[in-house]
Amino acid sequence: MTTGQQPADGFASGGPSAGAVSSAHDAVAATGAPAPVRGLETGSQGAGSPAGLAGAGRRRWKWVIGIGGGLAVLAAAALIWYLNWGPAGVPALVLEKPAAISAQDRDEIVVDVRLTNLPEGVYPGASLAVEFDRGKLECVGVRQGTMKTLGGAGGFSIPIWSVDADYANREGRVNAMYLDQTGETWAYAPDGFAKGDADILLRLVFRLRDSAQAGDELDLRVKDAVLATTDNALRGSSLATADRTLRAFHTTVEVAD
Amino acid sequence: MRTPLRRIAAFIAGAALSVPLGLAAAETASAEDPKGYVTMSLDLAALGAGVLYEPLKMPFYEGDNWAALTLRFLGADNVQYSGSVSSSFYISDVKLPRDIEVSVPQVIVDEVEDLGDELEDGPSAAGEWLSAFDYYWMSGWMYTINSEMASLGASDIQPQDGDVVRWNFTVYGYGADLGLDVGWGFDALFPAADKSGLVKALGAVNADPGRSALLAKPGAQAAYDAALAALGALQATQAQADQAATALDQAITAVPPPSHVDISAELAATMAYLKTTVPEPVFGSQGGEWVVLSLARSGVELPAGYAAGYYQRIVAEVTDTAKHPKAPQLDNSKSTENSRLILALAALGYDPTDAGGLDLTWPLSDYSFVTRQGINGPVFALIALDTVPLDMPDIGDFNPAADTANQNTRERMVQYLLDKEINRGTSSAGGWALSGSTPDPDMTAMALQALAPHKSDPDVAAAINRAVGALSGLQNAQGGYASWGTVNAESIAQVITALTALGIDPATDARFVKAEGNAVTALLDFFVAGGGFKHTAGGGVNQMATEQGAYALVAYDRFANGLNSLYDMSDAVQATPPPPDAEGDGAITLQGPDEVSGGAGATFNVQVLTDGWPDETYQLFDALINIPAQFEVTNAVASTRLGGGTLSWNVDADNKLRVVYANTALQPIALTGDTWPAELLTISLEVAGAVDPDVTPHADLTVGGATVKAHPDVQFAFDISQAAHRVSFEEIGITVTELFTGDGVDLIPASARAVAVSFSGVDLTGLAPTFKGQGLISSPELTAKRGQPTYVLVTAPATAAADLVAVASYTFPAGAPQAVKFGDTDANGLINAQDATDSISAWLRVKAVASNQDILRHNVTSDARINTFDALAVVANYVSGVDFPIALK
Numbered sequence A: 001m002t003t004g005q006q007p008a009d010g011f012a013s014g015g016p017s018a019g020a021v022s023s024a025h026d027a028v029a030a031t032g033a034p035a036p037v038r039g040l041e042t043g044s045q046g047a048g049s050p051a052g053l054a055g056a057g058r059r060r061w062k063w064v065i066g067i068g069g070g071l072a073v074l075a076a077a078a079l080i081w082y083l084n085w086g087p088a089g090v091p092a093l094v095l096e097k098p099a100a101i102s103a104q105d106r107d108e109i110v111v112d113v114r115l116t117n118l119p120e121g122v123y124p125g126a127s128l129a130v131e132f133d134r135g136k137l138e139c140v141g142v143r144q145g146t147m148k149t150l151g152g153a154g155g156f157s158i159p160i161w162s163v164d165a166d167y168a169n170r171e172g173r174v175n176a177m178y179l180d181q182t183g184e185t186w187a188y189a190p191d192g193f194a195k196g197d198a199d200i201l202l203r204l205v206f207r208l209r210d211s212a213q214a215g216d217e218l219d220l221r222v223k224d225a226v227l228a229t230t231d232n233a234l235r236g237s238s239l240a241t242a243d244r245t246l247r248a249f250h251t252t253v254e255v256a257d
Numbered sequence B: 001m002r003t004p005l006r007r008i009a010a011f012i013a014g015a016a017l018s019v020p021l022g023l024a025a026a027e028t029a030s031a032e033d034p035k036g037y038v039t040m041s042l043d044l045a046a047l048g049a050g051v052l053y054e055p056l057k058m059p060f061y062e063g064d065n066w067a068a069l070t071l072r073f074l075g076a077d078n079v080q081y082s083g084s085v086s087s088s089f090y091i092s093d094v095k096l097p098r099d100i101e102v103s104v105p106q107v108i109v110d111e112v113e114d115l116g117d118e119l120e121d122g123p124s125a126a127g128e129w130l131s132a133f134d135y136y137w138m139s140g141w142m143y144t145i146n147s148e149m150a151s152l153g154a155s156d157i158q159p160q161d162g163d164v165v166r167w168n169f170t171v172y173g174y175g176a177d178l179g180l181d182v183g184w185g186f187d188a189l190f191p192a193a194d195k196s197g198l199v200k201a202l203g204a205v206n207a208d209p210g211r212s213a214l215l216a217k218p219g220a221q222a223a224y225d226a227a228l229a230a231l232g233a234l235q236a237t238q239a240q241a242d243q244a245a246t247a248l249d250q251a252i253t254a255v256p257p258p259s260h261v262d263i264s265a266e267l268a269a270t271m272a273y274l275k276t277t278v279p280e281p282v283f284g285s286q287g288g289e290w291v292v293l294s295l296a297r298s299g300v301e302l303p304a305g306y307a308a309g310y311y312q313r314i315v316a317e318v319t320d321t322a323k324h325p326k327a328p329q330l331d332n333s334k335s336t337e338n339s340r341l342i343l344a345l346a347a348l349g350y351d352p353t354d355a356g357g358l359d360l361t362w363p364l365s366d367y368s369f370v371t372r373q374g375i376n377g378p379v380f381a382l383i384a385l386d387t388v389p390l391d392m393p394d395i396g397d398f399n400p401a402a403d404t405a406n407q408n409t410r411e412r413m414v415q416y417l418l419d420k421e422i423n424r425g426t427s428s429a430g431g432w433a434l435s436g437s438t439p440d441p442d443m444t445a446m447a448l449q450a451l452a453p454h455k456s457d458p459d460v461a462a463a464i465n466r467a468v469g470a471l472s473g474l475q476n477a478q479g480g481y482a483s484w485g486t487v488n489a490e491s492i493a494q495v496i497t498a499l500t501a502l503g504i505d506p507a508t509d510a511r512f513v514k515a516e517g518n519a520v521t522a523l524l525d526f527f528v529a530g531g532g533f534k535h536t537a538g539g540g541v542n543q544m545a546t547e548q549g550a551y552a553l554v555a556y557d558r559f560a561n562g563l564n565s566l567y568d569m570s571d572a573v574q575a576t577p578p579p580p581d582a583e584g585d586g587a588i589t590l591q592g593p594d595e596v597s598g599g600a601g602a603t604f605n606v607q608v609l610t611d612g613w614p615d616e617t618y619q620l621f622d623a624l625i626n627i628p629a630q631f632e633v634t635n636a637v638a639s640t641r642l643g644g645g646t647l648s649w650n651v652d653a654d655n656k657l658r659v660v661y662a663n664t665a666l667q668p669i670a671l672t673g674d675t676w677p678a679e680l681l682t683i684s685l686e687v688a689g690a691v692d693p694d695v696t697p698h699a700d701l702t703v704g705g706a707t708v709k710a711h712p713d714v715q716f717a718f719d720i721s722q723a724a725h726r727v728s729f730e731e732i733g734i735t736v737t738e739l740f741t742g743d744g745v746d747l748i749p750a751s752a753r754a755v756a757v758s759f760s761g762v763d764l765t766g767l768a769p770t771f772k773g774q775g776l777i778s779s780p781e782l783t784a785k786r787g788q789p790t791y792v793l794v795t796a797p798a799t800a801a802a803d804l805v806a807v808a809s810y811t812f813p814a815g816a817p818q819a820v821k822f823g824d825t826d827a828n829g830l831i832n833a834q835d836a837t838d839s840i841s842a843w844l845r846v847k848a849v850a851s852n853q854d855i856l857r858h859n860v861t862s863d864a865r866i867n868t869f870d871a872l873a874v875v876a877n878y879v880s881g882v883d884f885p886i887a888l889k
Helices: A024-031 A050-084 A165-171 B004-016 B066-074 B106-114 B173-178 B196-207 B211-215 B220-232 B238-253 B264-277 B289-298 B306-318 B336-348 B376-385 B410-419 B441-454 B458-474 B489-501 B519-524 B543-560 B780-786 B801-805 B833-843 B852-858 B868-880
Strands: A092-095 A109-115 A125-132 A137-144 A173-179 A200-208 A217-228 A247-256 B036-043 B051-060 B079-082 B090-095 B129-131 B140-145 B164-170 B588-591 B595-597 B603-610 B620-626 B631-638 B646-651 B656-662 B678-687 B698-710 B714-717 B724-730 B733-741 B753-760 B790-795
Touching: A092 A217, A109 A247, A125 A200, A125 B833, A137 A165, A137 A173, A165 A173, A173 A200, A173 B833, A173 B868, A200 A247, A217 B833, B036 B066, B036 B196, B036 B220, B051 B066, B051 B196, B051 B220, B066 B079, B066 B140, B066 B164, B090 B140, B090 B164, B106 B173, B140 B173, B164 B173, B164 B196, B196 B211, B196 B220, B196 B238, B211 B220, B220 B238, B264 B289, B264 B543, B289 B306, B289 B336, B289 B543, B306 B336, B336 B376, B376 B410, B376 B441, B410 B441, B410 B458, B441 B458, B441 B489, B458 B489, B489 B519, B489 B543, B519 B543, B588 B698, B588 B724, B595 B753, B603 B698, B603 B780, B620 B678, B631 B646, B631 B656, B724 B733, B733 B801, B753 B780, B753 B852, B780 B790, B790 B852, B833 B852, B833 B868
Parallel strands: A092 A247, B036 B164, B595 B724
Antiparallel strands: A092 A109, A109 A200, A125 A173, A125 A217, A137 A200, A217 A247, B036 B051, B079 B090, B090 B129, B140 B164, B588 B603, B595 B733, B603 B678, B620 B656, B620 B698, B631 B678, B646 B656, B698 B714, B698 B724, B733 B753, B753 B790
């Protein structure tokens, strides 16, 4: 898990970074698979002769091989489950932690909102509500991300989300929304998503207020997020934090000296 | 799926249209020194969709190139392009400003099919983008200069004085389909006409400040339309293009005939009089449509907001189901109510088939209804339908259960009038009357006004001739007319209107010049100095006489200047209807329940609203609200649309609520949002002590003043003349507010009428109210807004208002009512993008909206339909906290 990120409520904390299981070892650690049996190594069987000891050694290795093979099967099964049905299969919105900022710095703080993966589907609507400390942070607005929608010259377009910074600063919550009013022509779709290249949904822009002090860790918490489909009522195909079909990872803004 | 090779070919073609040569960047020079003038247009002839952006003559300045001029012509928001204005400018997408009907000419279809291909579907709706590769993989945008293919990109060529640039959408052959030999291996499909002259002629008209007057000349509009059609016709010949340009030039340069009787002073005075005495026309036969018609057709400049304000009042009127339960039918018996309103809207350039979503022409489709009131019905139905002209609607659209034998047609109405001719078929035939066998000048003249557009029919022409003769015979020596034995202005006015509609000069035609005057001089005898007309010679200014005299003067003035007749509104400039909630001038109103319980402690809320906010910067808002002694203020909260400050309030010893909204740093305050009226405050009130309704039947809240201020002495005072609200006391108070009634077009059936019902004086905790056995739906938003338990009832439109406010209609059994949260279309307790998407899905008919609860969740704009406006409202609510309109009713 990337340092400083905290999973949204309702998901196990301390789990692996969503969508980033890199090895069977990590999968094992995640699933808490049992440790290898070690009791045979204590030598308490009472076989004192060298021959007895040799025989005992051959049986031990059979146990080790057998148990190891079983563990490998279990690990593979766990990996398959994890990638398809476990937390890694559930898309997540990740508020990327920005670099620490000096309390005197009034430069813009840009927070990328990254999507870990996008299942098949067409998503003409998306919204994100992020709570912040309006006493210490000022919402400046949002910027385009890198994730593309269908449509536009060349077949894709990076949309501009709607946000009202004044309202956000009054409420202490950024409410941003993108809506394709044609229903699907300019919708988000897997074709417009590419991990690493086109996976930033939008960027939230803040600025420190004078009341921010060195040492402050200002929370940015996802209150609600959804990537909406038109047939959600029939198929439950939308991705929504409220339905636990979309995870969300909060972040903080560190205020340094 | 297009092959990569085709994409490459398309790319090469696109690149060839924008080869950069490193010319200096175009800079916008001083707008004071045009170097010359050019004309530009954009058409979709290759799609069979005509001209999309009509030609316009424009100045160009030092440093301009065609890319800069193109953006200026189309509007930067309507174009997407790659490169920049100064380099490699290449248009990829153009926004459609209107719906288009695509019918690709056969000559292109044949070529496509010869390649074994077929055309695809593409964008055609207003707001959609028409892009390269739409409809066919070879398609794209290209331009010509003086009918020659441009050799360089638009950023690389500078205009010359007199140049003509035409942007076209090519479908096939990279311009071959436009009749150009482009050298890409595609020969021109046909010889293209040089339409530069045609484009220039059209562009000059559109650039003329007096465009409306030019096109109002006889035949000018028709010539313009024909020229535009020739420009948009793919295979128009050179002869056709030249002929269209010549005809247009002749029509707009024609010199009108001189006026025969100078009425300019009386006309000006009467128009000024109407503007002064009827500053806000409303729906009605006086102070309403005839005033609007006169002013609109006179060509005088209307006061700012005059037309828009009238339109908004009309929309509010016709959509008021309490007044017009059968809307769009505005009266049970008189179709003339609809016809009159159609005339006024058409005169202003509004669409009578869409007034607040209602088609006012629908009721005219029922012949039995139109003829129910006698001859006046068909007369004015014909006049109304022939204004623009308008199509006769299908009676099935108006009333699915109607007998199709009642389907009205123009022919039926014309025959009706012919059959009503006095003494028809005899040697003394001629004229019309409401009754009897003597032609009446008013009725005869109005029938002639209706028949004038149909005079090409021999039977009609004959009846017209006889009627004109009858009118001539009825005219007195002074040129005037009597009706029911009294010489009056109105009768003369109708005759002048009729004669001018027939092309007969009422001042010089021998049939209407009598010993001591003619019809025009006779009308002027009733003119009152300063404006207005008398009904009879001995009377004073009379409103009806003034209104009819006014439009008769306008009819004659138009005739004398060679313009379309009064009711021929094919020359009316189309107007964009104002949004129903357009900003006003800052008038304060109060909104609250009509009834509250007289019991001590009964609570309710009152909202202070404004229909506008001044443009200047202010630092402070203050107001004084007079609170009746029966009430006590428990709270005052500023609206979320007020920003930049906090609210302070206090009630003084006189029970006046004083509020101030400002911030400690005296930074500017603002009212955000663009829907009106806008809420400023919510005042929570409580009945201070028991009130006996028999002793104190009601109490009035008023606003004593409301201003915004800025240092040192800048102030704007809101208009408080309408800022009053009466609250009546009842044992159990029931306030009913109309929310909406469906029209059966977009998901809300015409049988669904939603009203909000607020209760006062009854504790509804644990109860589920019903109206005549039907459960009410709880609305937390309306309850919070009103400070009273408020529910929504979906009932039939015909439900009597008396029943809705009668306590006896309601029961309060134990239970939990169903609740609805406006905008929460998926009923999950949250409002977010899913709800906005669901609104779109509902409109697209992807998502079903069946139950009353679903309708209430979706129809947040509280109009007759569930459509994309509701989606926009959800976005505004989510992003900016804007209240849903339904919650503000």
